Amino acid sequence: MSSISNNIPTLHYFNGRGRGEATRLLLTLAGVEFNDIRHPLPFTDDNEIKQKATYKQLPYYVDGDFEIAQAQAIENYIASKYNLAGDNIFEKARVLSIASSVLDIRTPLFTNDTDEKKLKYKNETLPRFLSAWDKILVDNGGKYFVGSKLSAADVSAYCTLEMLYAFNYKNVVDRYPNLTLFKSKFESIPSISTYQSKRPANPLF
Ligand SMILES: N[C@@H](CCC(=O)N[C@@H](CS)C(=O)NCC(=O)O)C(=O)O
Structure with missing residues (x-):
């Protein structure tokens, strides 16, 4: 584990993107320096943070005296703190709606355990969610998922x-050129491309 500066927030996660990457990207977009602590696996009981973390899982976020578990809560806290959570109650709801749909898209990647389920996911579930995202993006002008500036919705969608x-679904995503274009534009944001050029090249997941 690398050393921690106590004056800046700390994200505890593993050396992978997984449930931690959206937080890293939000902090990067906000221009916030943070300790990006990547714990070794297996995450054993003798790990000090495992003992401290609310559910003995990561991600776990420490911001001064405030500590919080659960990826979505961490992301929402950071988005709210750094003005990336939407500018009014409607935008805030839309941002959370995208963040929640992320779980519908991502969970099957880890739980689909038969060829039949994987095929249904590829041919039905994923196109249903991606075409909804495509429409949301296009209806909002094609540049941002919510509102007229970058928000946590863009980060959620990008990470997904x-x-x-x-996970080898590029061919499905690329059937939605608006989403592919969104992805490449997000990657060309200077702070994001700098961060991505420095992050570990081969994350575990
Ligand atoms: N609902 C939690 C799930 C957290 C979770 O499952 N974390 C996994 C890594 S992605 C973990 O800590 N695994 C190690 C372990 O359980 O020992 C969240 O979204 O933060």
Whole structure:
């Protein structure tokens, strides 16, 4: 584990993207320096943070005296703190709606355990969610998922598209050119491309 500066927030996660990457990207977009602590696996009981973390799981986020578990809560806290959570109650709801649909898209990647389920996911579930995202993006002008500036919705969607590429669903994503274009534009944001050029090259997941 690398050393921790106490004056900046700390994200505790593993050396992978998984449930931690959206937080890293949100902090990067917000220009917030943070300790990106990547714990070794297996995550054994003698790990100090495992003992401290609310559910003995990661991600776990420490911001001064405030500590919080659960990826979505961490992301929402950071988005709210750094003005990426939507500018009014409607935008805030839309941002959370995208963040929640992420779970519908991502969970089957880890739980589909038969060829039949994988086929249904590829041919029905994933196209249903991606076409909804495509429409949301296009209806909102094609640049941002919510509102007229970057928000946590864009981060949620980007991380999911990146994960779909990593899980060999690039061909399905690329059937939605608006989403592919969104993905490449997000990657060209200077702070994001700098972060991505420095992050570990071969994350575990
Ligand atoms: N619902 C939690 C799930 C957290 C979770 O399952 N974390 C996994 C890694 S992605 C973990 O800590 N695994 C190690 C372990 O359980 O020992 C969240 O979204 O933060």
